[in-house]
Amino acid sequence: MRIRRFEEVDAVVVAGIIGRCLRETNSRDYPAEVIERMCAHFTPGRLVELAGLREMRVAPHGTVSRDGNKVYTMFVDPRAAGKGIGRALMAHIEGLAKAEGHAFMETGASITGHGFYRRLGYVDVRESETEFGLNYILRRPLG
Ligand SMILES: CC(C)(COP(=O)(O)OP(=O)(O)OC[C@H]1O[C@@H](n2cnc3c(N)ncnc32)[C@H](O)[C@@H]1OP(=O)(O)O)[C@@H](O)C(=O)NCCC(=O)NCCS
Secondary structure, three states: OOOEEOOHHHHHHHHHHHHHHHHHHHHHOOOHHHHHHHHHHOOHHHHHHHHHHOEEEEEOOEEEEEEOOEEEEEEEOHHHOOOOHHHHHHHHHHHHHHHOOOOEEEEEEOOOOHHHHHHOOOEEEEEEEEOOEEEEEEEEEOO
């Protein structure tokens, strides 16, 4: 699977993927009002801004970002879910973080994403409240 850097021309497609995830998948766990606020947050313009702050990667049908050993914006299009794209994106950024010498990877998971990270070997370290509700903080050693 080809995983590459996000480029400005990807912004509309990636915003579409995130919007479908939020409305079709995360909407099972969050009220409509929160989902719409999340969708409003991840506009194409905002993604271009975020890509300037973090290392943002794209695969066909998915995206993930990192800042050092912290994971952000992990989304796979519901139309392509369950095919290993999320696992491959995580392995990719874990490899980048490990090469920089980080001992562990840390992610903030929505209620919807929590089981995915647990499946990948992440362990809960705490919970936090964000503007979008409950978030689980999980870590996985990069040894
Ligand atoms: C969570 C998400 C990123 C998973 O992406 P994906 O490409 O479908 O995941 P993969 O196919 O790589 O799955 C990897 C493993 O995790 C498991 N898995 C995937 N989603 C899961 C979930 N929600 N709960 C439990 N396990 C899950 C798969 O069964 C698979 O296990 P296996 O390899 O042993 O068969 C995707 O469903 C998504 O974007 N969801 C909405 C947004 C979201 O919640 N993002 C998470 C960040 S908060």
